[in-house]
Amino acid sequence: xxxxxxxxxxxxxxxxxxxxxxxxxxxxxxxxxxxxxxxxxxxxxxxxxxxxxxxxxxxxxxxxxxxxxxxxxxxxxxxxxxxxxxxxxxxxxxxxxxxxxxxxxxxxxxxxxxxxxxxxxxxxxxxxxxxxxxxxxxxxxxxxxxxxxxxxxxxxxxxxxxxxxxxxxxxxxxxxxxxxxxxxxxxxxx
Numbered sequence: 001x002x003x004x005x006x007x008x009x010x011x012x013x014x015x016x017x018x019x020x021x022x023x024x025x026x027x028x029x030x031x032x033x034x035x036x037x038x039x040x041x042x043x044x045x046x047x048x049x050x051x052x053x054x055x056x057x058x059x060x061x062x063x064x065x066x067x068x069x070x071x072x073x074x075x076x077x078x079x080x081x082x083x084x085x086x087x088x089x090x091x092x093x094x095x096x097x098x099x100x101x102x103x104x105x106x107x108x109x110x111x112x113x114x115x116x117x118x119x120x121x122x123x124x125x126x127x128x129x130x131x132x133x134x135x136x137x138x139x140x141x142x143x144x145x146x147x148x149x150x151x152x153x154x155x156x157x158x159x160x161x162x163x164x165x166x167x168x169x170x171x172x173x174x175x176x177x178x179x180x181x182x183x184x185x186x187x188x189x190x
Contacts (some may be wrong), residue, residue: 018178026099038109046072079108123183
């Protein structure tokens with residue numbers, strides 16, 4: 001059953017990747033549907049394993065099934081909470097968008113808290129590596145390859161009133177899913 005959870009996460013990440021590359025957005029409809037499906041998956045998986053357990057307990061099967069469903073829901077909620085909290089912190093720092101926050105909550109509902117944290121760490125490392133690559137090859141080439149997009153809000157290149165260090169600096173954005181996919185693969189392998 002563990003592989004079904006990974007398959008659900010892979011489907012979610014594939015759909016989010018396509019959307020993020022095309023539009024730099026991850027639809028709420030996708031995130032919320034995946035969040036609910038991940039919760040239902042963990043509930044069904046726990047009930048299935050409890051009812052097929054070789055040594056059933058003395059409690060009535062319905063009570064055992066309800067307890068197992070509750071445990072599955074807690075697993076999904078813990079994963080969703082971990083993914084949401086980590087990405088909300090990055091969102092508050094301006095590193096990721098709101099869709100990425102909700103995506104990691106949905107991803108967490110499929111793969112659990114520990115794997116979601118691993119995936120987030122690897123994704124941030126991959127994003128840093130991608131950013132360094134873009135700096136090394138030069139921004140003009142990256143923009144020409146349509147991998148980076150200029151932030152329209154930064155066209156004015158606002159400067160900091162204290163130091164003016166950001167004068168003339170333009171922000172570059174890229175779809176975070178470019179880093180999430182390698183991060184998810186790394187989390188799966190290690």
